[in-house]
Amino acid sequence: MARSRPGGLAASLLVLLCLVASAAAAATPGVGLVGVDGTQFVVGGGKTVYFSGFNAYWLMLVASDPPRRGQVVAAFRQAAGHGLNLARTWAFSDGGDTPLQSAPGVYDEAMFQGLDFAIAEARRHGIYLLLCLTNNFHDFGGKRQYVAWAREAGHHLATADDFFNSTVVKGYYKNHVKTVLTRVNTVTGVAYRDDPTILGWELMNEPRCDADPTGAMVQAWVEEMAPYVKSIDGDHLVTAGLEGFYGDGAHESKDLNPWGIYYGTNFVETHRAHGVDFATIHLYPDVWLWGSGAAAQLAFFRNWTRSHARDTELYLGKPLLVTEYGKFLWDGVANRTQRDRFLGQVLDSIYASAAGGGPLVGGAFWQLLDPGMDTLRDGYEIILPEDQRAATIIGNHSRQLAELNGQDVEAVRRRRRRRRGAHRKVHVGSSSGRSRSSSDTPRLHALLVRFISLFRSISSLFSPAASRP
Numbered sequence: 001m002a003r004s005r006p007g008g009l010a011a012s013l014l015v016l017l018c019l020v021a022s023a024a025a026a027a028t029p030g031v032g033l034v035g036v037d038g039t040q041f042v043v044g045g046g047k048t049v050y051f052s053g054f055n056a057y058w059l060m061l062v063a064s065d066p067p068r069r070g071q072v073v074a075a076f077r078q079a080a081g082h083g084l085n086l087a088r089t090w091a092f093s094d095g096g097d098t099p100l101q102s103a104p105g106v107y108d109e110a111m112f113q114g115l116d117f118a119i120a121e122a123r124r125h126g127i128y129l130l131l132c133l134t135n136n137f138h139d140f141g142g143k144r145q146y147v148a149w150a151r152e153a154g155h156h157l158a159t160a161d162d163f164f165n166s167t168v169v170k171g172y173y174k175n176h177v178k179t180v181l182t183r184v185n186t187v188t189g190v191a192y193r194d195d196p197t198i199l200g201w202e203l204m205n206e207p208r209c210d211a212d213p214t215g216a217m218v219q220a221w222v223e224e225m226a227p228y229v230k231s232i233d234g235d236h237l238v239t240a241g242l243e244g245f246y247g248d249g250a251h252e253s254k255d256l257n258p259w260g261i262y263y264g265t266n267f268v269e270t271h272r273a274h275g276v277d278f279a280t281i282h283l284y285p286d287v288w289l290w291g292s293g294a295a296a297q298l299a300f301f302r303n304w305t306r307s308h309a310r311d312t313e314l315y316l317g318k319p320l321l322v323t324e325y326g327k328f329l330w331d332g333v334a335n336r337t338q339r340d341r342f343l344g345q346v347l348d349s350i351y352a353s354a355a356g357g358g359p360l361v362g363g364a365f366w367q368l369l370d371p372g373m374d375t376l377r378d379g380y381e382i383i384l385p386e387d388q389r390a391a392t393i394i395g396n397h398s399r400q401l402a403e404l405n406g407q408d409v410e411a412v413r414r415r416r417r418r419r420r421g422a423h424r425k426v427h428v429g430s431s432s433g434r435s436r437s438s439s440d441t442p443r444l445h446a447l448l449v450r451f452i453s454l455f456r457s458i459s460s461l462f463s464p465a466a467s468r469p
């Protein structure tokens with residue numbers, strides 16, 4: 001656009017004006033800075049907005065190679081065509097072959113321009129972005145890479161979980177946060193922290209901590225990092241990136257965790273941290289309950305979403321998103337019919353909550369691919385043009401959900417209170433009856449967590465992208 005030939009002060013000013021104007025024009029009507037009001041996301045001064053979303057961790061990676069940018073454009077076009085309005089993606093690639101950050105504080109400009117391009121395309125297609133800042137797992141670096149950097153600098157760190165408490169590593173991470181948030185997009189000219197296309201920042205993909213199963217270590221880290229993000233970008237929303245595992249704190253339902261064990265996080269307690277604006281869960285009943293039957297997996301799914309929605313409303317008063325869910329297509333284990341049923345069940349539960357004014361107000365399936373991206377297939381991919389039935393289910397859901405957008409948040413709240421008042425009258429006296437076993441041996445938990453991590457690593461060998469075990 002008008003960015004190519006600056007010359008003299010007047011021309012620069014003109015360029016600046018055009019940039020501001022084009023930035024404003026590029027923002028599709030539905031895309032304004034998203035805020036939070038109670039359990040609802042709001043936009044444009046108190047109007048509700050709901051999210052029908054997808055994961056595409058690969059946007060920056062693919063867009064960093066200009067000849068492949070058409071795939072990013074196609075993905076956004078297909079997504080927008082099916083009413084999707086949220087993409088969750090990686091704003092990190094720590095070390096490795098395709099680094100955004102090749103060493104602490106050293107950035108690859110081509111990768112950054114890939115992220116610039118992805119953000120600009122999201123904006124053009126009216127799709128919000130949830131940008132994740134690092135990984136718990138070692139795909140694209142993550143906490144293990146950060147700890148390795150600190151060791152290379154001569155610091156003695158015991159395990160990858162020292163990521164959460166090492167002063168040196170926390171310094172590296174904060175520098176990454178600052179670098180990304182203050183980045184000025186080379187396509188739009190808008191700083192990331194000023195761009196309403198961005199729904200918010202996720203501190204880490206799926207924080208877990210074997211070193212401290214009770215969740216205290218992750219808790220302290222989130223309590224430090226969420227306010228740090230806010231100190232640089234006070235406008236965007238922040239979330240921790242949790243999968244929803246319950247921990248040791250008050251109001252936690254550890255018995256609902258897969259295998260009933262600790263993963264080093266507290267769903268309620270951590271989402272209460274200052275600076276955390278909304279809660280998240282992930283949902284992989286097939287992998288989490290590996291070997292169990294369809295009925296058990298369905299029961300788990302129902303309990304998982306219900307209990308988190310209940311706790312979010314009761315203890316947090318914030319919105320809740322299912323930021324990852326999926327079903328692995330594997331010969332003899334699950335076929336598309338079963339996958340589509342799962343998809344429908346998740347989307348129906350989101351819609352039911354949203355329509356009833358509940359806190360579960362959106363989700364993002366794992367993961368969207370374009371046709372011809374075979375090397376990124378991981379068994380979870382949904383390729384909209386090649387998967388008519390999934391595309392119909394998703395498109396249908398997006399349209400239904402979009403009809404709920406634009407309500408006055410006060411009216412939604414009043415309706416919810418009336419509904420719950422009536423509900424309480426009917427159920428008065430019934431107790432929630434959650435129990436908690438007190439004979440947990442942390443050592444056994446840690447062992448089981450390791451076993452499951454190992455299982456995830458092994459199963460990721462079957463997926464070429466290895467980003468989603």
Ligand SMILES: *[C@@H]1O[C@H](CO)[C@@H](O)[C@H](O)[C@H]1NC(C)=O
Pocket residue numbers: 158161162165166167211212
């Ligand atoms: C971080 O936590 C680990 C595991 O609990 C511990 O060994 C280490 O000493 C802690 N480091 C700091 C700096 O507190």
Ligand SMILES: *[C@@H]1O[C@H](CO)[C@@H](O)[C@H](O)[C@H]1NC(C)=O
Pocket residue numbers: 256296299300303
């Ligand atoms: C779901 O919750 C019910 C009632 O709280 C419990 O009896 C059942 O075991 C739970 N199922 C799963 C799979 O967690």
Ligand SMILES: *[C@@H]1O[C@H](CO)[C@@H](O)[C@H](O)[C@H]1NC(C)=O
Pocket residue numbers: 335336337338
């Ligand atoms: C998918 O698997 C289920 C359960 O094994 C089976 O009943 C169904 O016929 C399969 N559908 C297709 C299209 O293969």
Ligand SMILES: *[C@@H]1O[C@H](CO)[C@@H](O)[C@H](O)[C@H]1NC(C)=O
Pocket residue numbers: 392393396397400
């Ligand atoms: C689309 O949504 C409507 C309303 O809930 C439902 O009746 C219909 O069966 C859905 N169609 C598909 C293909 O999911």
